[in-house]
Amino acid sequence: MGMNLTLKVWRQKGPEDTGRMVTYRVEDVSPDMSFLEMLDVLNERLILEGDDPVAFDHDCREGICGMCGMVINGVAHGEQVATTTCQLHMRHFEDNAVITIEPWRAAPFPVVKDLVVDRSAFDRIIQAGGFVSVPAGSAPDAHSVPVKKVDADAAFDAATCIGCGACVAACPNGSASLFTAAKITHLSLLPQGQPERDSRAKAMVEQMDAEGFGGCTNTGECTAVCPKGIPLDTIAQMNRDYLKASK
Amino acid sequence: MTTKYTEGEPIRDTKAPEGPIEDRWEKRKFGAKLVNPANKRKLNVIVIGTGLAGGSAAATLGELGYNVKSFCYQDSPRRAHSIAAQGGINAAKNYRGDGDSTYRLFYDTVKGGDFRARESNVYRLAQVSVNIIDQAVAQGVPFAREYGGLLDTRSFGGAQVSRTFYARGQTGQQLLLGAYQALERQIAAGTVEMHTRHEMLDLIVSDGRARGVIVRDMVTGEIERHIADAVVLASGGYGNVFFLSTNAKGCNTTAIWRAHRRGAMFANPCYTQIHPTCIPVSGDYQSKLTLMSESLRNDGRVWVPVKAGDDRPVSQIPEDERDYYLERIYPAFGNLVPRDIASRAAKNVCDEGRGVGPGGLGVYLDFADAIRRLGRDAVEKKYGNLFEMYERITGEDPYTQPMRIYPAVHYTMGGLWVDYDLQSTIPGLFVIGEANFSDHGANRLGASALMQGLADGYFVLPTTIGDYLADGPYGEVDEEAVAEAEIAVREKINKLLSNNGDRTADSYHRELGKLMWDYCGMERTEESLRKALERIPELREEFWKNVKVSGEADELNQALERAGRVGDFFDLAELMCIDALHRTESCGGHFRAESQDADGEALRDDENFAYVAAWEYGEQGPVLHKEDLDYEYVKMSQRSYK
Numbered sequence: 001m002g003m004n005l006t007l008k009v010w011r012q013k014g015p016e017d018t019g020r021m022v023t024y025r026v027e028d029v030s031p032d033m034s035f036l037e038m039l040d041v042l043n044e045r046l047i048l049e050g051d052d053p054v055a056f057d058h059d060c061r062e063g064i065c066g067m068c069g070m071v072i073n074g075v076a077h078g079e080q081v082a083t084t085t086c087q088l089h090m091r092h093f094e095d096n097a098v099i100t101i102e103p104w105r106a107a108p109f110p111v112v113k114d115l116v117v118d119r120s121a122f123d124r125i126i127q128a129g130g131f132v133s134v135p136a137g138s139a140p141d142a143h144s145v146p147v148k149k150v151d152a153d154a155a156f157d158a159a160t161c162i163g164c165g166a167c168v169a170a171c172p173n174g175s176a177s178l179f180t181a182a183k184i185t186h187l188s189l190l191p192q193g194q195p196e197r198d199s200r201a202k203a204m205v206e207q208m209d210a211e212g213f214g215g216c217t218n219t220g221e222c223t224a225v226c227p228k229g230i231p232l233d234t235i236a237q238m239n240r241d242y243l244k245a246s247k
Numbered sequence: 248m249t250t251k252y253t254e255g256e257p258i259r260d261t262k263a264p265e266g267p268i269e270d271r272w273e274k275r276k277f278g279a280k281l282v283n284p285a286n287k288r289k290l291n292v293i294v295i296g297t298g299l300a301g302g303s304a305a306a307t308l309g310e311l312g313y314n315v316k317s318f319c320y321q322d323s324p325r326r327a328h329s330i331a332a333q334g335g336i337n338a339a340k341n342y343r344g345d346g347d348s349t350y351r352l353f354y355d356t357v358k359g360g361d362f363r364a365r366e367s368n369v370y371r372l373a374q375v376s377v378n379i380i381d382q383a384v385a386q387g388v389p390f391a392r393e394y395g396g397l398l399d400t401r402s403f404g405g406a407q408v409s410r411t412f413y414a415r416g417q418t419g420q421q422l423l424l425g426a427y428q429a430l431e432r433q434i435a436a437g438t439v440e441m442h443t444r445h446e447m448l449d450l451i452v453s454d455g456r457a458r459g460v461i462v463r464d465m466v467t468g469e470i471e472r473h474i475a476d477a478v479v480l481a482s483g484g485y486g487n488v489f490f491l492s493t494n495a496k497g498c499n500t501t502a503i504w505r506a507h508r509r510g511a512m513f514a515n516p517c518y519t520q521i522h523p524t525c526i527p528v529s530g531d532y533q534s535k536l537t538l539m540s541e542s543l544r545n546d547g548r549v550w551v552p553v554k555a556g557d558d559r560p561v562s563q564i565p566e567d568e569r570d571y572y573l574e575r576i577y578p579a580f581g582n583l584v585p586r587d588i589a590s591r592a593a594k595n596v597c598d599e600g601r602g603v604g605p606g607g608l609g610v611y612l613d614f615a616d617a618i619r620r621l622g623r624d625a626v627e628k629k630y631g632n633l634f635e636m637y638e639r640i641t642g643e644d645p646y647t648q649p650m651r652i653y654p655a656v657h658y659t660m661g662g663l664w665v666d667y668d669l670q671s672t673i674p675g676l677f678v679i680g681e682a683n684f685s686d687h688g689a690n691r692l693g694a695s696a697l698m699q700g701l702a703d704g705y706f707v708l709p710t711t712i713g714d715y716l717a718d719g720p721y722g723e724v725d726e727e728a729v730a731e732a733e734i735a736v737r738e739k740i741n742k743l744l745s746n747n748g749d750r751t752a753d754s755y756h757r758e759l760g761k762l763m764w765d766y767c768g769m770e771r772t773e774e775s776l777r778k779a780l781e782r783i784p785e786l787r788e789e790f791w792k793n794v795k796v797s798g799e800a801d802e803l804n805q806a807l808e809r810a811g812r813v814g815d816f817f818d819l820a821e822l823m824c825i826d827a828l829h830r831t832e833s834c835g836g837h838f839r840a841e842s843q844d845a846d847g848e849a850l851r852d853d854e855n856f857a858y859v860a861a862w863e864y865g866e867q868g869p870v871l872h873k874e875d876l877d878y879e880y881v882k883m884s885q886r887s888y889k
Contacts (some may be wrong), residue, residue, distance in 0.1 A: 032529040041532055047751050047797045047806050054805055059495040061535045064420055065326040091642050113803045122821040127435035131428035132387045136705040139385035146396025156389040161276050163325055192387045
């Protein structure tokens with residue numbers, strides 16, 4: 001026996017449209033469906049009825065590409081901890097539930113259509129300095145610089161960020177600090193990241209501000225919704241690097 | 248129905264230099280013409296796709312000073328599906344001193360490919376593999392390390408040495424982010440112009456050369472033309488022809504298929520790889536399949552009930568009514584037989600009606616013995632993250648009940664034919680990564696996809712494309728050729744939107760995928776392939792008449808995007824079946840039931856099929872061009888795992 005659900009979905013034709021919530025009934029939903037598969041079923045029906053399907057971003061559907069993301073019942077990626085929307089399954093919802101679905105809401109993430117938002121600000125933050133400058137073919141032997149295992153592991157933990165933007169959507173200030181700090185921390189912990197460490201921190205933080213993201217007030221909502229559990233103390237690392245670079 | 252094809256001229260020149268295999272790449276590099284740095288700015292290159300191959304190529308070409316335009320269909324180049332690769336990346340570093348070498352990696356790859364890959368290309372891949380690790384480490388890719396601070400490695404299927412570098416279960420993610428960051432650096436520097444949310448819909452060929460692409464801006468719907476001196480396709484594989492696969496939802500064949508229609512030959516389309524340990528389908532709504540690391544087979548035992556149709560819960564099936572079929576059939580290798588063998592065996596027991604779970608399409612992978620033997624903690628340490636992923640998707644606890652697994656499509660070895668320079672049969676069109684056919688033969692070894700994508704993008708293509716560009720810039724393009732391509736794209740979009748049918752593109756795609764899985768999947772027969780070749784054109788005709796696409800052309804329209812891709816999958820599916828039907832031998836991922844030995848293993852026919860099948864598009868059916876494979880270094884032999 002499937003579940004019957006009421007969805008209240010944000011519909012917005014384009015960036016200029018004001019947008020509104022629209023209610024849909026979805027019946028006979030299998031508890032084994034993923035949240036996105038449930039929306040697929042709704043969309044198949046809408047297409048056959050000649051309506052516009054609900055636009056949403058998604059790709060790998062295995063929790064790693066970072067493309068999907070919606071605010072479900074007020075929580076970025078829904079209430080399951082450490083889960084992307086594509087990995088959220090319907091068994092976590094009650095039969096006859098009413099589910100609200102909205103896009104990420106933050107000024108630097110303008111809505112493109114329905115649940116699709118423009119996250120290119122994240123790419124521009126990386127462009128500002130989220131890299132090590134190393135032309136192909138110029139690298140020394142991989143074993144020429146040993147790296148402490150604890151540092152490599154901590155760098156990895158920060159590097160697992162998938163760039164989905166849930167941190168921004170959850171933050172009351174619309175801050176991109178967790179995203180930016182994850183990259184700064186990843187590269188600051190490794191010897192390869194040292195030569196550009198100061199300029200990187202400064203440029204990335206300034207770009208983050210220029211994009212219109214808010215400041216961090218240590219609310220911690222970002223790390224609570226982060227599908228990869230990027231720790232809050234990466235932001236402390238970012239602030240230290242930024243202060244040092246600004247001296 | 249086209250089961251017919253004609254045979255054209257064989258391909259004799261692959262552009263590989265002569266001489267000892269270890270000197271060929273050096274020779275090619277020295278022979279390649281150079282471009283004066285001041286002239287590089289005047290040369291334009293288009294790169295389609297931003298995965299490991301496309302991302303690293305665009306970044307490297309930008310760095311060299313070319314004018315690059317990069318395109319991806321996702322909202323950011325960081326999303327490309329290379330990101331999902333779990334296991335690791337091979338490289339012949341021999342950091343373990345365990346007898347590895349360039350030659351051994353070359354040998355293992357040719358053998359793993361069941362002797363259907365080109366020796367000179369594979370040798371070069373093994374040679375540059377070591378540079379990839381250096382490059383990635385210098386970029387800050389956080390590979391796993393040991394307490395001494397040096398890189399950790401592990402061994403992987405098909406190899407007896409420990410040459411796989413990894414970053415926990417997220418190696419693809421970390422390598423892709425390295426390439427993405429290099430790409431973003433070039434975008435900031437102004438050498439690469441990035442076009443996200445753009446999909447390539449046709450190739451522009453002018454005076455016999457690839458000179459640009461027609462793309463659709465997926466936000467505004469605008470059809471754009473982009474002209475260049477060379478085009479690089481790095482658009483990935485075509486596993487989604489099966490609808491269900493481990494590929495991302497957006498992965499599609501349109502870029503390479505359109506190039507094929509414009510004259511690029513398609514090589515070995517029937518070579519597909521099926522991975523044995525995926526989470527089974529749970530219902531008709533299923534949109535994709537998720538792979539779980541093969542390492543699970545190190546401790547899990549695979550079984551099904553002895554009796555067909557036995558739907559008792561696991562706890563009520565006594566030990567003597569369980570069939571540990573891999574251990575029974577392959578006593579020497581047991582649960583650790585290679586991917587293709589494990590996959591086929593699972594299919595066979597399910598065909599006998601002994602499969603478990605929804606639809607009877609699954610087999611148990613049981614850890615009860617391992618937990619008894621090693622303790623729950625030890626099992627959790629080793630496989631905790633995989634068990635968690637399984638639980639998340641299925642809602643079942645693999646510590647207290649066996650996992651259910653089933654094979655799924657996850658990689659395609661076939662792709663556009665390229666020569667030693669990675670150039671297709673259209674001058675100026677280069678193809679890299681999974682989109683080309685080279686290097687893996689009929690079967691890819693684990694941890695070799697990442698290696699090939701990055702080898703092509705960072706090291707091989709930037710040298711070989713220079714040789715082509717040195718004769719450029721190639722001047723004005725033929726306006727008629729551009730207009731013709733653009734009109735064809737618009738007409739197709741209008742056709743899809745004006746249909747007032749009653750089935751969605753997804754529903755046709757699902758039907759096509761099931762048909763391909765049943766008739767051109769793990770096991771192929773003449774009968775099944777003929778059936779597929781009868782049914783595909785009928786279904787395709789119905790699709791074009793009856794598919795329903797809502798919305799408009801000039802807006803973000805995901806229904807339209809999908810419908811266009813499904814249209815191309817139909818054509819590709821047909822070519823795959825023709826290729827599979829013509830290759831009456833079994834090899835690697837291509838198993839023809841008629842060609843097996845007494846033990847049921849794949850039986851190659853080297854006498855008649857030691858060639859690459861390169862298909863040219865023809866209005867009257869495809870034309871086969873054979874590239875003979877000569878093995879000067881590796882001795883051909885038959886695999887056995889009993």
